[in-house]
Amino acid sequence: MNIKVILSTLFLGIALSGAVHAQVKTLLFEDELCSYKGFYDSKKYTERQLKDTYTLVTSYGYVGDEGTLAEMTARYTAEIDRLKKLQIANSSYFKNLQQDVLNYVQQTFALKKVQKQAKQNPQALTTAVKKGGAAYTYGIALQNGGTELLESYKTLTLQQMKNNAAPDHLWDQYTTTIARADKLEKAFAYVLVYGWWNSANREVHHIEYDGTQSEQYRKLFTKIETIDCDEP
Incomplete structure (x- = not known):
């Protein structure tokens, strides 16, 4: 009787050991x-x-x-x-x-x-971001255009020059742009990307x-x- 119990226990142990081993892939x-x-x-x-x-x-x-x-x-x-x-x-x-x-x-x-869709729906430039934030401010300038947009473009350029290895290049690029006939279009594109988008992107939760x-x-x-x- 004891031998049967021992054998049963042994076989059970072997079976369980095999089952555990089979789990590993x-x-x-x-x-x-x-x-x-x-x-x-x-x-x-x-x-x-x-x-x-x-x-x-x-x-x-x-x-x-x-x-x-x-x-x-x-x-x-x-x-x-x-x-x-x-x-x-x-x-x-x-x-x-x-x-x-x-x-x-x-x-x-x-x-x-x-x-x-900034050109087709400029109002979304402010409704999609936090009110009062940097992106919102750029959005207002993009919506209003004209002198306000050009002033925003200048301010953005001056800010970028502070942390740029070639600030003179940025300023030359700015002065060249505002002398163009299509300066408003160029300023819009620049402020949209480097001003509005960069600021709006900071409002998104990024994963580290x-x-x-x-x-x-x-x-x-x-x-x-x-x-x-x-x-x-």
Whole structure:
């Protein structure tokens, strides 16, 4: 009787050991320097979750704004849809990161649409940003145009000269522009990008990529082996 109990216990232990061993799977991933093999518990995460989480970690939310409004909209829409469909590891950190990246892309998209349509709908230059802020002030100048826009252009140039390695070049560019027949059009384009957009972009919550994301990702694995690294 005792022998049967011992044997049953032994077989059970072997079976459990095999089951635990079967949970361990591997995933290959890489960063800018090395490639790795990560070992993970397949009962905690699926391969899809780990791959999608890595996509999130290495996604900085950048979407090109070149081309027409329709072309830009298509790119942003695709990126937003992609982010929403990512199957993230069941972790509060990564769930929050996914939402933060999504918010960043959506907020940036909203401002980029305003920038693209600034000529057709200049009123949005003030309604889309914080009232009283720098972007709002630039928006007013862009809406009013004329002397106010040119004065805003001059003020912006003087501010940029303070932190520029070639301030004389900026001033020469300014004086050349205001001597042109199409100075208002050129001033509008300059203030829109370097004044309004730069200021509006500062109102968007940016994610600090300081290595924390990669560090948290590595914690999803029980063990990580370095396969190969590029020479420094």
